[in-house]
Amino acid sequence: MADFDTPVLKEYPIIPLIKKGSMAHSKPYVAKPDIQAGVGFPGELVDNWQEVGVKKLGELVSGSRALQVFLDTCVKCGACTDKCHYYLGTSDPLNMPVARQDLLRSVYRRYYTFAGKFFPKLVGAKDFTKDVLDKWYSYFHQCSQCRRCSVFCPYGIDTAEVSMAAREILDTVGVGQKYCNEILGKVHKIGNNLGLPKPALVDTMEGLEEDIKDETGIDVRVPVDQKGADVLLITPSADFFAEPHIDGLIGYAKVFHQAGISWTVSSYASEAANFSMFIGSNENLLKTATRIRDAAYDLGVKRIVVGECGHAWRVAYSFWNTLFKDMDFLDKKYPMPSHICEVTHDLIQRGALKINKEANDHRRITFHDSCNVARGSRMGNIPGGQFIIPREVIKACANNFYDMAPETIHENTFCCGGGGGLLTDDLMELRVKGALPRMEALKQVVDEYDVNTFVAICAICKTQFAKTLPYYKFDMDMITSLHQIVGDSLELGTND
Numbered sequence: 001m002a003d004f005d006t007p008v009l010k011e012y013p014i015i016p017l018i019k020k021g022s023m024a025h026s027k028p029y030v031a032k033p034d035i036q037a038g039v040g041f042p043g044e045l046v047d048n049w050q051e052v053g054v055k056k057l058g059e060l061v062s063g064s065r066a067l068q069v070f071l072d073t074c075v076k077c078g079a080c081t082d083k084c085h086y087y088l089g090t091s092d093p094l095n096m097p098v099a100r101q102d103l104l105r106s107v108y109r110r111y112y113t114f115a116g117k118f119f120p121k122l123v124g125a126k127d128f129t130k131d132v133l134d135k136w137y138s139y140f141h142q143c144s145q146c147r148r149c150s151v152f153c154p155y156g157i158d159t160a161e162v163s164m165a166a167r168e169i170l171d172t173v174g175v176g177q178k179y180c181n182e183i184l185g186k187v188h189k190i191g192n193n194l195g196l197p198k199p200a201l202v203d204t205m206e207g208l209e210e211d212i213k214d215e216t217g218i219d220v221r222v223p224v225d226q227k228g229a230d231v232l233l234i235t236p237s238a239d240f241f242a243e244p245h246i247d248g249l250i251g252y253a254k255v256f257h258q259a260g261i262s263w264t265v266s267s268y269a270s271e272a273a274n275f276s277m278f279i280g281s282n283e284n285l286l287k288t289a290t291r292i293r294d295a296a297y298d299l300g301v302k303r304i305v306v307g308e309c310g311h312a313w314r315v316a317y318s319f320w321n322t323l324f325k326d327m328d329f330l331d332k333k334y335p336m337p338s339h340i341c342e343v344t345h346d347l348i349q350r351g352a353l354k355i356n357k358e359a360n361d362h363r364r365i366t367f368h369d370s371c372n373v374a375r376g377s378r379m380g381n382i383p384g385g386q387f388i389i390p391r392e393v394i395k396a397c398a399n400n401f402y403d404m405a406p407e408t409i410h411e412n413t414f415c416c417g418g419g420g421g422l423l424t425d426d427l428m429e430l431r432v433k434g435a436l437p438r439m440e441a442l443k444q445v446v447d448e449y450d451v452n453t454f455v456a457i458c459a460i461c462k463t464q465f466a467k468t469l470p471y472y473k474f475d476m477d478m479i480t481s482l483h484q485i486v487g488d489s490l491e492l493g494t495n496d
Ligand code: SF4
Pocket: 083, 084, 085, 086, 095, 096, 097, 100, 142, 143, 144, 145, 146, 147, 148, 149, 150, 159, 160, 163, 415
């Protein structure tokens, strides 16, 4: 199956002894010139890359007080060292968050601090050499920007921000990552990560309507480009075709159907994901998000609802209000944006859904908090709403729910191992090893409660787990969309 050893599952937490350089070989494919051009970066390493890179670093630091504080503040207390799933899974000391930060911090010190300019050795300052650049490419693509380390840092230093800055500098000097940049180019051109054009999207949605009819006997619509619908659903394009994502989309459709809410997806903005965040590019972030605003305006919807996608919800929740200038056309009665879990939760609270919990009695369920939802957003405008609401929805639709160990859920959640733009087969070893802490926590509830259903609300987590569960001898079908649990429990009645 693979040319690396899958780690052995032990009782969490096991902090490994360091193995220097054990993941030095891990790096994703570099983007070719045409891919780089699609996202506005040079096609290959520019001649004066040192000068360009150092200048970009200066611009990023002077443009972000947070980044400057993160680079200036670390006191090397060590509290973050054993908190990264990639360190726990690979033992490579450069996967300790502080060491990862230092790859960039040492260059910042060399060019932008007094001590680093004149006494570099004393303060760990380093020249921006080709060896350093190569290490950046390798180890800043071994960070899923999950922010777990920042929860444990006494100063809140966020390695995700450092990693985004490093990737933006890499792109600026012409060394971009193929996976993220190729996908972003497709979104700019066609509207979704897959490059799925409108006729194929319409065809897929019609097929889905037929599948639901076959399963339930009910005419449930999955509309595309329906002008004047109340809701524009922005969901990851994986929901249109991948398993188990598609069952989540069927669940959303059933919820809207039973609640009598008119809705549509857009063929112009048929993607919730915004990989620009992973590469730290504000220009691409704005360009990608603007398609959604324009689609909402053109379709004349009242509200925008975001489907099950972790980083998309973070971008929507945390950045849309600053990215979008004019959203006055939306109905102010509704929160902007809304998460599909908030919509379903609200309908459940109001008794607007007819639920048969016993329909899920064959399931013994646990829930994986996705990083960008857990540590980068909120739901329901209440503290911890992003933890409470998904669990309340599951418990309203199913009888058997068991949380994993407290040190591995809520704000302490472990990344699936494939977030932050690392969900590519060229990083499979990293993905499998990075999944280790989550797999250890999963094993505990499987052993103790016979858990057989592993629910997530993130397209990346679902794809990552579908691929990595078998490495740890779990059934890949365990991974389930939250809205499949909801959809399976709904009593849709008849067509009348
Ligand atoms: S942000 Fe996540 S992946 Fe990156 S260093 Fe911190 S814990 Fe590791």
